[in-house]
Amino acid sequence: MTATYIHPSILSADFVNMQAELERISDADFVHVDVMDNHFVPNLTFGPQMVARIQDVSPVPLDVHLMIDDPERWAPEYAELGAASVTFHAEASADPVALARRLRQIGSAAGVAIKPGTPLEPYLDDLSAFDLVLVMTVEPGFGGQSFMPETMPKLRTLAERARNAGVELRLQVDGGISADTIAIAAENGANTFVAGSAVFGAEHPGAMIGRLRELAAG
Numbered sequence: 560m561t562a563t564y565i566h567p568s569i570l571s572a573d574f575v576n577m578q579a580e581l582e583r584i585s586d587a588d589f590v591h592v593d594v595m596d597n598h599f600v601p602n603l604t605f606g607p608q609m610v611a612r613i614q615d616v617s618p619v620p621l622d623v624h625l626m627i628d629d630p631e632r633w634a635p636e637y638a639e640l641g642a643a644s645v646t647f648h649a650e651a652s653a654d655p656v657a658l659a660r661r662l663r664q665i666g667s668a669a670g671v672a673i674k675p676g677t678p679l680e681p682y683l684d685d686l687s688a689f690d691l692v693l694v695m696t697v698e699p700g701f702g703g704q705s706f707m708p709e710t711m712p713k714l715r716t717l718a719e720r721a722r723n724a725g726v727e728l729r730l731q732v733d734g735g736i737s738a739d740t741i742a743i744a745a746e747n748g749a750n751t752f753v754a755g756s757a758v759f760g761a762e763h764p765g766a767m768i769g770r771l772r773e774l775a776a777g
């Protein structure tokens with residue numbers, strides 16, 4: 560069985576108690592850190608200074624999701640501060656393969672994300688350039704939205720292409736992942752699951768992480 564990774568998203572955490580919130584999810588595999596610039600998406604979170612402090616205090620490694628314009632300018636900074644993986648949006652990047660190469664050179668895993676309406680085809684020939692592909696299962700920008708099942712054929716195609724090409728990829732889904740939807744995404748090939756409101760909205764986030772992991776494993 561392939562490994563299953565649960566990444567709680569701190570977008571749903573209490574921002575003024577971040578260190579305590581990070582401790583609540585210490586059972587997670589990675590912590591998902593949503594960086595938004597109010598240009599690429601209509602919402603704003605935080606930048607490298609905040610993420611560097613999260614990196615200092617987090618008990619689990621960081622998975623940074625950049626929902627920003629000009630990732631060529633900013634993504635390397637997140638790799639340099641020690642994030643385990645840095646994922647930028649294909650729609651915002653002039654040359655996703657070149658940027659992924661740069662992130663790997665710095666020492667982080669390289670991820671590329673695509674919005675629900677973005678076709679996969681332009682990226683399928685270069686899958687080995689990436690360690691992670693994020694198929695957004697909501698329009699990026701906000702937590703607490705409903706999972707979009709119409710994104711599943713794209714995920715399935717991606718999983719098949721990666722398997723056929725012998726490329727080991729983390730196939731990530733983000734948006735609306737909960738105990739009700741995680742199995743659907745897993746059946747369609749996802750192995751890396753971001754969950755914000757489902758984990759931080761639970762009374763016991765650690766128990767929810769365990770439950771999601773079990774449901775994903777089938």
Ligand code: DX5
Nearest residue numbers: 568699700702703735755756
């Ligand atoms: C949305 C972010 C997500 C968000 C998911 O654009 O990229 O990571 O936190 O939140 P939920 O799990 O509540 O849909």
Ligand code: ZN
Nearest residue numbers: 593624733753
């Ligand atoms: Zn995200």
